[in-house]
Amino acid sequence: MTDLFLSPLLLFFAIFALLVLMVEAGFRIARARALDTQEILREQIKEARDACVLLLSLLLGFTLAMALPRYDERKHLLTDEANDIGTTALRAQLLPEPYKTQIVHLITNYADSRLAYLEAGEQAASVEAALARTRELQNELWGATAGVSQAAPTPITSIFVQSLNGAIDSSEKQVATLENRIPPSVWIMITLIAMMTCFAAGLSARRRVLLSLTLMPLMTAVVMSLTADLDTPSRGFIQVGFGSMQRLVLALHAPPAQARP
Numbered sequence: 001m002t003d004l005f006l007s008p009l010l011l012f013f014a015i016f017a018l019l020v021l022m023v024e025a026g027f028r029i030a031r032a033r034a035l036d037t038q039e040i041l042r043e044q045i046k047e048a049r050d051a052c053v054l055l056l057s058l059l060l061g062f063t064l065a066m067a068l069p070r071y072d073e074r075k076h077l078l079t080d081e082a083n084d085i086g087t088t089a090l091r092a093q094l095l096p097e098p099y100k101t102q103i104v105h106l107i108t109n110y111a112d113s114r115l116a117y118l119e120a121g122e123q124a125a126s127v128e129a130a131l132a133r134t135r136e137l138q139n140e141l142w143g144a145t146a147g148v149s150q151a152a153p154t155p156i157t158s159i160f161v162q163s164l165n166g167a168i169d170s171s172e173k174q175v176a177t178l179e180n181r182i183p184p185s186v187w188i189m190i191t192l193i194a195m196m197t198c199f200a201a202g203l204s205a206r207r208r209v210l211l212s213l214t215l216m217p218l219m220t221a222v223v224m225s226l227t228a229d230l231d232t233p234s235r236g237f238i239q240v241g242f243g244s245m246q247r248l249v250l251a252l253h254a255p256p257a258q259a260r261p
Contacts (some may be wrong), residue, residue, distance in 0.1 A: 026202020
């Protein structure tokens, strides 16, 4: 069931259909038990329905407030990582040979591996392969940096080491924020409360009016699918673009500018 929340469009149709069925079930039970003729009982049902609506609204607002900052954080971290790698590549140009050529080549491959990770999306095999390649290149970069630090312990080498350390830290932050999502238990709780709310709405209805019986399921499904879309950056309609990383890769692969005579 939790995999359903990784596909916002499927989630919308599934939740909407489920909640409409709950409303219809509540309405039919009310008609079969003649609850619409028992005014005291009907008032109690309406009070329970209003309490459920209030609780559901708070939970939906809470989860949406969880998803929005995380979406913004993913965008900022991606841009920060691209900037960190770009800064590291620029400072690598100041290193002495033969370390300069080796490290620039490794940084270019490292940027490729980070872009491959972002483009992998939810494909587990591709994600694991990109992460393995990232860790391998990080080790190679750090080994080459240790060599240049011992051969040329200069201030330039020191600031390069700081840049490389920042780029490596940014990659781990990027992975962590992509894995940080709304817990499945929260989704399950919201779904159960939404079902009870729609069931109570059906019990309190006197007549089967299409608008009144489908409005609450529709609104709930829209908010839940929107929240899931924000919480799933690699699927759905709202995605975190990685144009900054793509531009960095193109810049690193571009041939060096020829000096003018």
